[in-house]
Amino acid sequence: MADTTPPATLLHIARAAGVSRSTASNVFSHPSRVRAEVCEKVRAVASSLGYSGPDPRGRLLRAGKIHAIGIIPPGKWGVADSLKNPVFFLQLLGISEVCDEVGASVLIIPDKRGSGGVQTALVDSFIFSRFDQLAEIESARLRRLPYVVMDADPGPDVNSVRVNARAGCHAAVRHLLDLGHRRFGIISFLREFGPPLFHPPGQQRKPDNAGMDIDQEKLRGYADALAGEGISIDDVPMVQAHPWERDAARLILEKAPEATAILTMSAMQGIRVMEEATLRGLLVPRDLSVVGFNDIPEAANSNPPLTTVDGMGTEKGRIAARIVLEHGPVRREVIETKLVVRSSTAQAPS
Amino acid sequence: MADTTPPATLLHIARAAGVSRSTASNVFSHPSRVRAEVCEKVRAVASSLGYSGPDPRGRLLRAGKIHAIGIIPPGKWGVADSLKNPVFFLQLLGISEVCDEVGASVLIIPDKRGSGGVQTALVDSFIFSRFDQLAEIESARLRRLPYVVMDADPGPDVNSVRVNARAGCHAAVRHLLDLGHRRFGIISFLREFGPPLFHPPGQQRKPDNAGMDIDQEKLRGYADALAGEGISIDDVPMVQAHPWERDAARLILEKAPEATAILTMSAMQGIRVMEEATLRGLLVPRDLSVVGFNDIPEAANSNPPLTTVDGMGTEKGRIAARIVLEHGPVRREVIETKLVVRSSTAQAPS
DNA sequence: GAATAAACTTGGATCGATCCAAAATGTGCG
DNA sequence: CGCACATTTTGGATCGATCCAAGTTTATTC
Numbered sequence A, B: 001m002a003d004t005t006p007p008a009t010l011l012h013i014a015r016a017a018g019v020s021r022s023t024a025s026n027v028f029s030h031p032s033r034v035r036a037e038v039c040e041k042v043r044a045v046a047s048s049l050g051y052s053g054p055d056p057r058g059r060l061l062r063a064g065k066i067h068a069i070g071i072i073p074p075g076k077w078g079v080a081d082s083l084k085n086p087v088f089f090l091q092l093l094g095i096s097e098v099c100d101e102v103g104a105s106v107l108i109i110p111d112k113r114g115s116g117g118v119q120t121a122l123v124d125s126f127i128f129s130r131f132d133q134l135a136e137i138e139s140a141r142l143r144r145l146p147y148v149v150m151d152a153d154p155g156p157d158v159n160s161v162r163v164n165a166r167a168g169c170h171a172a173v174r175h176l177l178d179l180g181h182r183r184f185g186i187i188s189f190l191r192e193f194g195p196p197l198f199h200p201p202g203q204q205r206k207p208d209n210a211g212m213d214i215d216q217e218k219l220r221g222y223a224d225a226l227a228g229e230g231i232s233i234d235d236v237p238m239v240q241a242h243p244w245e246r247d248a249a250r251l252i253l254e255k256a257p258e259a260t261a262i263l264t265m266s267a268m269q270g271i272r273v274m275e276e277a278t279l280r281g282l283l284v285p286r287d288l289s290v291v292g293f294n295d296i297p298e299a300a301n302s303n304p305p306l307t308t309v310d311g312m313g314t315e316k317g318r319i320a321a322r323i324v325l326e327h328g329p330v331r332r333e334v335i336e337t338k339l340v341v342r343s344s345t346a347q348a349p350s
Numbered sequence C: 001g002a003a004t005a006a007a008c009t010t011g012g013a014t015c016g017a018t019c020c021a022a023a024a025t026g027t028g029c030g
Numbered sequence D: 001c002g003c004a005c006a007t008t009t010t011g012g013a014t015c016g017a018t019c020c021a022a023g024t025t026t027a028t029t030c
Helices: A010-017 A021-029 A036-048 A056-063 A079-084 A086-102 A134-142 A165-178 A214-228 A247-255 A267-279 A297-301 A313-326 B010-017 B021-029 B036-048 B056-063 B079-084 B086-102 B134-142 B165-178 B214-228 B247-255 B267-279 B297-301 B313-326
Strands: A068-072 A105-108 A125-128 A147-150 A159-163 A184-188 A238-240 A261-264 A289-293 A307-310 A332-335 A338-340 B068-072 B105-108 B125-128 B147-150 B159-163 B184-188 B238-240 B261-264 B289-293 B307-310 B332-335 B338-340
Touching: A010 A021, A010 A036, A021 A036, A056 B056, A068 A086, A068 A313, A079 A086, A079 A105, A079 B086, A086 A105, A086 A267, A086 A313, A086 B079, A105 B105, A125 A134, A125 A313, A134 A147, A147 A313, A159 A165, A159 A313, A165 A214, A165 A261, A165 A289, A165 A307, A165 A338, A184 A214, A184 A247, A238 A247, A247 A267, A261 A267, A267 A289, A267 A297, A313 A332, B010 B021, B010 B036, B021 B036, B068 B086, B068 B313, B079 B086, B079 B105, B086 B105, B086 B267, B086 B313, B125 B134, B125 B313, B134 B147, B147 B313, B159 B165, B159 B313, B165 B214, B165 B261, B165 B289, B165 B307, B165 B338, B184 B214, B184 B247, B238 B247, B247 B267, B261 B267, B267 B289, B267 B297, B313 B332
Parallel strands: A068 A105, A068 A125, A125 A147, A147 A159, A159 A332, A184 A238, A184 A261, A261 A289, A289 A307, B068 B105, B068 B125, B125 B147, B147 B159, B159 B332, B184 B238, B184 B261, B261 B289, B289 B307
Antiparallel strands: A307 A338, B307 B338
């Protein structure tokens, strides 16, 4: 399969056909400008020389447009890790849908080897799937390429799409309160409440909710709803864990043995809690209600199917893709969530 | 976010720093060749002008290497469709793993708008996930880029990775025969046995198994195993359908009411058959055994979990990626399958 | 201090194609 | 036939960076 003869270029074609480079170029890019017979002849020569149209590299340099969006997964995930993560995957699906419509491609740009991917990626815009890669975001800004940040709102000068996680989690807790639950347990990602952790790169720190993280919003949603019923979130047993940490489910059940409902910040954690509860002889939802966050396929297929807040990942991806494709004025979108009530929540045991 | 001033280029940096283009270039690409203080100065100027390193476009044109693999999904699938297909997804995972190791990226190149994607994609090799895109394969050959075809063996001059589906399906049927089954039903994709449907582009048609399709291999595996027990596959009721066609399950159960085991060519079809059987009051596997092909996650989570032939999709992807990355002499790999026995198969009812 | 070696810097050519203004060719009409 | 005008074709410049041979500066040594 290795072919060592140098590949044909436009110049070769032009020479062989007895026309100029420009004309040969026009044959492929602007056929209307070239006389039909010349066009035909050049095409014939081209195919006899095994030339299959202009090399994308040269064309790219000239045109500048690549027709590809780069998506940066959170943290140190590789491409394979990212694909395996159902929440990321939903976003990717939304992005891909929009890209399919306009014929653009999607490139997953992992940050495994430290910074650098964003600096050299062949794309013409970026979607940051989380606001945790400040160096990479700064690179995108420096490259003057449009970008959008998901699940955070870094400020008025930065495109963003986020989900109203606060309202979603509020609704989830409200749902449980309405079912009579009063004793809860929480598995959270973060316990930070105070000032925002992040601020937009290259800018002054914003005083308000700049960089507010989606997981903080979730906690606030819980807190708001609980407060409405006179419960302080500070009195609710809480375990902090990474989204896939297996121990968290066990820990929260030990720490909150009285709880009739467990609030979790991801669907996987919700499912883990149900598994752990079952192991301990608890029947979900009769003895224990569980809610998650994000409506990944696993949530619908779990046993019992999980009540969860639909984080609208696919829609978020769609909007993010449209924002960078349009490349208009700054947009800061907020998507409303939906509470998906399934069978992991029920009336509180009396 | 829109910045209208023209972006800085290497030339601007060089002028501003009082050095030549070449030196400025070396600062970024070969810092060792430049005196430390000059290096520092150029870097300072660069960052003050908002220059974040060499533009990948120019660099690419010069270097030629893109460090990306293009994968072409079957048929007319878009990117989103492809991602949603679990069999394709497994292959993609394997490819991504290998690409992560070497820092290459993966581009899904759909063929939605007819031919063209392969001609213009910015990649340096291609993986064809099926042998059904002859025009695209021809384009890859014309572009002189290495490529590999999955699930087919187009000939001695073409890289290929396929799975020994024949042996796998043979094993599946053997498993059922050992359980006492003698009356079968088949849901197939293709009923063609005769000469190969495809031949490698740009070459003479090969007489033997050139272009042998994986689905034909599956049928042959069934036929071989059945013949070993004196059963002709021509006497087995068969339904042909697309992989996701919902009706096939119903049809085969109507057409083969006596069958104690149903052979299907995909896990999804196997799951559909189990669903349909359940609807009709049959208990799987007590009344009916079912086998599928490809070990997608759904197969493990179905009810009951599906006995299926592991098509080694991820491994196939890994090998395909390595083949095009190494770009050595032609390789024609065959991977052995594994029969994954779960709970959808049992002793034949007496 | 001059010869020699080493380190650093530079201009020009190059990658492959496209754009643009000017030149060549072809057409219509008085 | 000659002039204005439309259609094709062309050479040169350009996109942004890298490579290479040659030139310049600095350091080393006798």
